[in-house]
Amino acid sequence: xxxxxxxxxxxxxxxxxxxxxxxxxxxxxxxxxxxxxxxxxxxxxxxxxxxxxxxxxxxxxxxxxxxxxxxxxxxxxxxxxxxxxxxxxxxxxxxxxxxxxxxxxxxxxxxxxxxxxxxxxxxxxxxxxxxxxxxxxxxxxxxxxxxxxxxxxxxxxxxxxxxxxxxxxxxxxxxxxxxxxxxxxxxxxxxxxxxxxxxxxxxxxxxxxxxxxxxxxxxxxxxxxxxxxxxxxxxxxxxxxxxxxxxxxxxxxxxxxxxxxxxxxxxxxxxxxxxxxxxxxx
Amino acid sequence: xxxxxxxxxxxxxxxxxxxxxxxxxxxxxxxxxxxxxxxxxxxxxxxxxxxxxxxxxxxxxxxxxxxxxxxxxxxxxxxxxxxxxxxxxxxxxxxxxxxxxxxxxxxxxxxxxxxxxxxxxxxxxxxxxxxxxxxxxxxxxxxxxxxxxxxxxxxxxxxxxxxxxxxxxxxxxxxxxxxxxxxxxxxxxxxxxxxxxxxxxxxxxxxxxxxxxxxxxxxxxxxxxxxxxxxxxxxxxxxxxxxxxxxxxxxxxxxxxxxxxxxxxxxxxxxxxxxxxxxxxxxxxxxxxxxxxxxxxxxxxxxxxxxxxxxxxxxxxxxxxxxxxxxxxxxxxxxxxxxxxxxxxxxxxxxxxxxxxxxxxxxxxxxxxxxxxxxxxxxxxxxxxxxxxxxxxxxxxxxxxxxxx
Numbered sequence: 001x002x003x004x005x006x007x008x009x010x011x012x013x014x015x016x017x018x019x020x021x022x023x024x025x026x027x028x029x030x031x032x033x034x035x036x037x038x039x040x041x042x043x044x045x046x047x048x049x050x051x052x053x054x055x056x057x058x059x060x061x062x063x064x065x066x067x068x069x070x071x072x073x074x075x076x077x078x079x080x081x082x083x084x085x086x087x088x089x090x091x092x093x094x095x096x097x098x099x100x101x102x103x104x105x106x107x108x109x110x111x112x113x114x115x116x117x118x119x120x121x122x123x124x125x126x127x128x129x130x131x132x133x134x135x136x137x138x139x140x141x142x143x144x145x146x147x148x149x150x151x152x153x154x155x156x157x158x159x160x161x162x163x164x165x166x167x168x169x170x171x172x173x174x175x176x177x178x179x180x181x182x183x184x185x186x187x188x189x190x191x192x193x194x195x196x197x198x199x200x201x202x203x204x205x206x207x208x209x210x211x212x213x214x215x216x217x218x219x220x221x222x223x224x225x226x227x228x229x230x231x232x233x234x235x236x237x238x239x240x241x242x243x244x245x246x247x248x249x250x251x252x253x254x255x256x257x258x259x260x261x262x263x264x265x266x267x268x269x270x271x272x273x274x275x276x277x278x279x280x281x282x
Numbered sequence: 283x284x285x286x287x288x289x290x291x292x293x294x295x296x297x298x299x300x301x302x303x304x305x306x307x308x309x310x311x312x313x314x315x316x317x318x319x320x321x322x323x324x325x326x327x328x329x330x331x332x333x334x335x336x337x338x339x340x341x342x343x344x345x346x347x348x349x350x351x352x353x354x355x356x357x358x359x360x361x362x363x364x365x366x367x368x369x370x371x372x373x374x375x376x377x378x379x380x381x382x383x384x385x386x387x388x389x390x391x392x393x394x395x396x397x398x399x400x401x402x403x404x405x406x407x408x409x410x411x412x413x414x415x416x417x418x419x420x421x422x423x424x425x426x427x428x429x430x431x432x433x434x435x436x437x438x439x440x441x442x443x444x445x446x447x448x449x450x451x452x453x454x455x456x457x458x459x460x461x462x463x464x465x466x467x468x469x470x471x472x473x474x475x476x477x478x479x480x481x482x483x484x485x486x487x488x489x490x491x492x493x494x495x496x497x498x499x500x501x502x503x504x505x506x507x508x509x510x511x512x513x514x515x516x517x518x519x520x521x522x523x524x525x526x527x528x529x530x531x532x533x534x535x536x537x538x539x540x541x542x543x544x545x546x547x548x549x550x551x552x553x554x555x556x557x558x559x560x561x562x563x564x565x566x567x568x569x570x571x572x573x574x575x576x577x578x579x580x581x582x583x584x585x586x587x588x589x590x591x592x593x594x595x596x597x598x599x600x601x602x603x604x605x606x607x608x609x610x611x612x613x614x615x616x617x618x619x620x621x622x623x624x625x626x627x628x629x630x631x632x633x634x635x636x637x638x639x640x641x642x643x644x645x646x647x648x649x650x651x652x653x654x655x656x657x658x659x660x661x662x663x664x665x666x667x668x669x670x671x672x673x674x675x676x677x678x679x680x681x682x683x684x685x686x687x
Contacts, residue, residue, distance in 0.1 A: 074401065077369060078344065107343040108314070108373075136315035139324065140341055152315070152327040152341050159341070 015039045015049060015069050023067055024060075028214075028222020030207015031061055033181040034128055035068070037205075038099065041191035042070075052095045052195075055084040057104035060134040060209075064099040078109030081116045084123050092266050095195055096122070102129040102143040106162055110142070117171035117200045119265040124194045124201045129164065130209035138212030145248040149216040163245035168202040169258045175201035176241060176258035180229040181208070183254060190256060199264050206252065217248065288467035295456035298426040298463050299365065299391045299449070300325035302433030304335050305471040306389075309360040309478075312340040312351035316370040317403045318453040319393040323365060345370040349377035349388070356386040357492065361437065361478040364388070367453060368395035368409045375413065378446075382417030382519060384493060387440030387447075387478070389433065390418075394565065394616075395453040396651040404652020405453040407565060411593075411617040411625045413448070417519050419526055420593040422565040423451040424550065426461045431543060434466075438475050438533045443526045445519070450593075452566040452616075454652070466541055474540050523595045530592055548597035549604055550589030553579070557586030559664060560608040560641075564590040564626055567614055567649065573657035578664055585664065590626055598633040605634060608641045610671045612664050615681065616649045623647075623681045631677070642670050645681035659684055 016039070025031050042049060054072040056065035057080035065072040075083040080100045088096045098105075105113050105127050116123070132150050133139045140150035140157050143164065147156040165176045175194050179187040187205060194201035208214055208225030219225045232250030237257075244253040263271070293301065300322050303311070311330070313323040329335035338355075342348045345366050352362040366374060371392055381388050392410045396402040410420060419439065423429040429451050436447035451457060484490065499511045510518070531546050538544025552572050554560065559578070561571040568589030578585040588604050590597075605611060615624020622628065627645035634641065644667040649655040663684065670678075 076398070077373075108345075110343060133315050136317055136320040137324065139315040139320065142343060151320075151324040152339070153331070154328050155331045 012036055012039045015042060017067055017069050020067050024063055026211040028208055028210040029060070030130060030181040030205070030209070030222070030225075031064065031128055033184060034126065034187070034205045034207055035064055035099075037181070037184055037188040038097075038126060038191055039068070040188045041195065044188065044192040045195050047095055047195060051093060052097060053087050055080045055087065055096065055098045055100075057100040057109060058135070059101040059104050060130075061099065061101035061128040062104060062135070078104055078107070078112065080104060081109060081112035081121075081125075085116060085121055088121055088123055089266070092122070095124075097124045097126065097195065099126045100128070101134070102127060102131070102164070103133040103141045106164065107142050113168065114171040117168050117173040117202070120172055120174060120200045120262050122198050122200070122264045122266055124191070124203070126191060126203050126205060127164065128205050128207050130207050130213055132209060132213040134209050134212055138209075138216065145246055148213070148248045150213065151216070161246065163241070164204045165202075165244050165257050166241040168200075169241040172200065172262070173202045173258060174199035174260050174262050175256075177202075177256040178204040178206070178244065178254050180206040180233060180252065180254060182226050182229040182233070186235075186254075197259075199262060288465055288470075290462050290464050292460050293426055293430075293463040293465075294321070294458055294460045295423075295426045295429050295451050296321040296393065296458070297325055298430040299433055299451070300329070301465055302430040303363045303389075303391075304329050305430075305466065305468055306363075306434050306437045306475055307361065307472075307477070308335075308337055308363040310338050310340070310352065310355035310362045311364065312342050312348040312355070312362070313364050313366070314342055314345045314348050314370060316345070316367050318395060318457045319365045319367040319370065319391070321457075322391060322393070326363070345373040346377055349374045349381060349390075352388045353377060353381050353384065353386055356381075356388050356480075357384070357482075357484050359478070359480040359483045362388050363391075365391035365393065367393040368397050368403075371409045371413060372397060375416070378413055378416035378418060380493075381446050383515070385444040385481075385519070385522070387437065387444060389436045389440060390446065390448045391429075391433065392448050392450040393453045393457045394450055402651040403453075405455055406616040406650045406652070407450070407452075408617045408650070410448060410450045411619075414594060414625065417445065417523065418594065419445050419447040419523065419530070421447060421449050422591060422593060423449065423456065424566055424569045424589060426456055426459075426463050427543070429456065430463055430465065431537065431541070431545065434471055434475060435533050435537050435545060437478070439526065439530055441478055442529045442533070443522050444481060445522050445526060450565065455566045464541075464543075470540060474537065526595050527592075527597060545591070547600065548592035549600050550587075550591055551604060552587040552589070554586035554588065554604060557584050558607065558609045559583055559585045560588050560605055560611050561585065561660065561664065562588045562590065562611060562613040562626065562630060564593060565616070567616060567655065570655065570657050571614070571660055574660035574664065577657060577661045583664075593626070593629075596629050596633070601630060601633040602637040602639065605630070605639055605641060608639070610667060611641045611643045612667050613643065613645045614648050614660060614663070615645060618647050618650070618681070627681065640676070642667070642674070642676050644670060644678060647681045647683045650685075653685065655684065
């Protein structure tokens with residue numbers, strides 16, 4: 001007798017704006033799978049979608065805001081975090097998620113990133129890192145690995161990239177994880193966990209960009225990059241963020257690196273208001 | 283390498299701008315990618331890293347930093363180049379003022395693109411027009427040849443009058459469209475454009491302070507010399523732009539003598555000799571207007587085209603001369619000064635005031651956010667304006683829009 005495995009059917013339709021599909025992402029792009037993980041994470045988290053606001057900056061990942069059936073905001077280049085900060089402080093009941101790319105969050109928006117982490121703003125950042133500026137045609141940025149090729153480093157990148165988890169952890173983030181889109185389950189759970197946890201949660205998601213970065217770095221198909229993730233990824237929960245920097249050849253350390261408690265900006269606000277009020281009533 | 287050989291080549295506008303910068307032997311390039319400018323920076327980084335252009339290429343983290351790098355590189359004596367579009371140019375706004383105020387001959391290629399919100403990556407001229415009052419010279423190209431030629435001339439102009447120059451060209455219409463372009467030989471360009479000799483330079487042997495807090499009134503410095511106040515320094519920038527027209531024309535004339543393409547005028551004129559109706563436009567739209575003028579001539583109207591090559595400094599007296607005989611002037615703007623009218627229309631009206639010209643002026647806002655604008659629509663707008671000529675109503679309070687509202 002043959003046994004049949006029942007595949008759990010989970011449709012993503014409920015939280016996608018189907019009228020906006022098909023999306024603009026290339027075949028083999030990592031953004032779609034990351035969005036899938038995010039939507040399943042929203043379901044897993046049990047959070048009310050009406051209380052979730054999603055903010056994106058500019059670039060390929062910036063387009064996420066247009067495809068999700070949530071209150072969403074497609075903002076200017078690099079400014080997703082200040083917009084998200086405004087949403088969060090204007091309505092602290094909102095669960096604010098920033099879904100944007102490495103170029104947006106770490107280059108032109110790098111200053112906002114470290115300061116939002118420092119203040120411990122209550123929000124979840126999903127940073128899709130494909131190692132280059134995809135939307136404008138594959139130029140190098142602050143995450144492009146040393147020696148990797150791009151349209152503005154055709155003979156190899158001479159700049160050292162950010163170790164992103166180390167940067168955000170040092171800036172004050174209370175939750176820091178990294179996964180690739182190959183680690184779909186872990187990524188989904190991690191996003192759900194991060195959304196439930198108060199404070200500044202940051203998840204770096206590595207995703208293929210076969211059209212540009214991959215093509216220029218011997219991974220012309222999305223699957224090539226997925227195989228690279230499969231071969232090079234090492235799960236090390238609790239790894240010291242300073243040891244998880246990425247090089248073109250790997251290894252890629254993934255896992256949850258930071259999960260600590262610290263008062264959020266809003267909690268600090270309430271504290272100072274209470275203190276001022278108490279003084280007034282003395 | 284493609285783009286560096288002399289002779290006729292098929293180049294898109296971005297490639298032409300990159301070749302122009304390369305032939306100008308730029309020494310420092312700093313840029314941040316933005317659609318539709320990105321291919322300019324890719325070409326230049328390829329030249330630099332391939333060893334075909336002796337320059338430093340800095341892949342900065344934002345447009346603001348790009349112009350900051352160019353500013354300081356220029357201050358230590360390097361010839362610098364950057365390029366941007368739309369939001370990138372808007373993000374540079376602070377530094378645009380800074381570079382002009384410091385009187386640095388930085389050249390910026392602006393690939394004209396609409397500004398959000400809502401998001402749009404297609405062409406209009408709202409981005410560079412929004413930077414009108416930053417103290418930069420603005421030159422608009424109609425073809426890819428003019429892009430290349432204007433970049434080379436821009437260095438000579440900027441390094442003569444010490445005012446930065448923005449070379450503007452329409453996104454996609456020129457930036458991504460290939461045309462035959464006559465590429466001059468590096469030797470000929472060298473004879474036209476000598477190496478940059480800075481008028482002032484940061485030098486450890488002769489330390490100076492730049493851009494200190496400057497009070498409104500003139501003030502005596504530590505050596506007892508009376509120095510300009512803020513307002514005098516601003517006056518000098520205005521004076522430099524007021525006088526820049528002569529340099530722009532003489533550089534254009536010299537360029538024409540060497541390369542056979544004259545840029546001696548700040549305007550482009552087409553069939554103006556007997557024209558009683560004149561279409562005014564800037565950038566690639568001025569080429570489209572020629573087609574419209576020909577169509578209208580076939581219908582029996584005497585129509586000419588006035589193309590604005592230089593928008594800052596605005597060539598007031600040249601415009602007055604060119605429009606002396608016009609009875610109807612139809613100005614097309616790919617920009618809008620909200621609450622008023624198209625920016626070039628305001629300039630035309632301002633130039634004609636008190637000149638004795640009595641032309642009827644009509645303004646149409648067209649082509650925003652990449653809305654296609656056809657020659658027959660330009661001709662249609664002229665036809666629609668003809669009754670105004672009979673009625674003699676010189677001016678409309680607000681422009682008409684060629685759109686679906």
